Amino acid sequence: MTSIAFGGGPTLEQRRAFAGLKYGTHVPGYRGYCPQIKYRVGRTYGDNTNELAQTWDHKQPAEPVGYVPIGVQQSRLPDSSGDNRYTKKMVPGYTGYIPRMVFKYGNTYKEGCDVCIDEFLTTKDGLDIKRVDLQRTVRSYPKLQAVAQDPKVRDELNKYRDTHPTRPLFMEDRKAFTEPPIPGYKGFIPRIGTTELGLGGRYHTTTKNGLESFAKETMHHFAVQQEPIKVERGDDLVKMPSYARRLYLHDGMIPKYTGYCPQRRFNFGNTYGDTTRSLNVCKHDMACYGDFANTMRQSAPV
Template sequence: MATTAFGGGPSLDQRRTFAALRDGTHVPGYRGYCPQIKYRVGKTYGTDTHELSKDHEHRHPASVLYLVPPETLRNDLPDPTGDNKYTKDMVPGYTGYIPRMPFKFGGTYKEDCDVCIDDYLTNRRTADIKDADLRQQVRGYPSLTPIAHNPGVRDKMNLYRDTHPAQPTLLEDKRPLTEPPIPGYRGYIPRIKATELGLGARYHNATKKGLQQFVNETAAHAEKVSDRLPLSIERVTSQNPMNGPTSYNRRLYQQDGMIPKYTGYIPHRRFVFGNTYGDTTRSLSVCGHNSNSYGEWAQSKLIRQSTIA
């Protein structure tokens, strides 16, 4: 018997005999799947796997496990060419996807790969045969005569459209607003989630009720708006004993400047540098004018410029 250093060594059966493993026992340290092993406590791994092998035939007997070839495959697995993925010489460690491989347990990588690839090829060829048979049956039936090319139908449709102009379905290809969408539509439908219209009903009925309710509310709101009288906006002033007449539109930017840490927007402040926050705001036109609001000051400024011009 050649030694391992010269490419030989004991066979697998000789190794199992030397380790005195009983029939059906896994080698301690085996990380593969073993049914019901997690529910057994108190015995060694070898004893548990030996007893489980009698109740669950998850593997072949040790004497013929590596001597009996795998079952004859229905397809001739392809040879590796460098471009094809699924071949008959799959190397352990391949990290790509193999169909049905996650559901195979108890066999070697080569055997499981051959079975999975064989099933994949069989299913694909079966699907191709069914598709070819369906195409052949379709070609065997006589072709239907299209009526779209019939000039009589075209003339009748044109005459009907001219004599019935009130039919919107013939003039434009637009769905009405209250028509419910098909099931599976992921867009927004008003009123079906915020109200009880979407509870306890099928999607078709719920969407139809929601769209109809939305149309009714929109029409009612339009009627209310049309009935309102136009409002006249006038500036209302009040008498302030300290500063005289002031507008209800009170001034936002004061003449004495803005308080530091004010987080609101101040026009033109971003273009001023080198001063404190108070000096900066007091120097801006929005704070330095004497009018009741910046709009009044800007309007008076335009009037003065037009007068001078």
């Protein structure tokens, strides 16, 4: 007798006879769904499932071939091809999304899936038919023609110009920036949400004040940006060459200066100002550290 792994082994009847199970009895340990099993107590699992199997065999006949749940068209449910997602005979335990499944109650998983898939496919096909019908209707109507070159439009505009010489023909001027919007406008209005301009007034008044204040600030900043930059320097700085700009001052560096100071990390026990004043880059009186280094190099013994 070949093993079960290679397609052989005992048949279902032989294994049932070997275990001594009655007809309809589930093997103890079976964790699948068994109707009404949770309402039975006091007997073994085998006896309860045997009685339930006999009861259900008399009360509920087997489903006929080609059985389809109520409300489901058999032709609507596609067969599984390995790529399609929604098919008939959905396996319980599938955790993916099934359209409208959350609104179905009282049926088995298979029946609920079949009904939902049928409704989904029917609705989808109906919308596709409506879309195609709308496209066909749109194509059947003639296309709109531009009226810019229509002589009738030209004559009407000339007539309007003759009868209304003072009014502009088109809206040539844009709306003023400081003109408040109509009540109900939900867009952003500057300077009325975080200042006193938006308190204690009507919408028209507050929006006008906010827009005028914002316009004044904008014009002020624009005027400041247009002014030329004036740099006042002393005579000693003007006479210095372009490379002579001291970064490390003779008076020392200000505390909390986060820049780099050479040899600073090797000094301890003094304040930040005393430490920086004692460094070579700060204690010299030259225009820059390069001049100081050249002087020290020239004065060094050969």
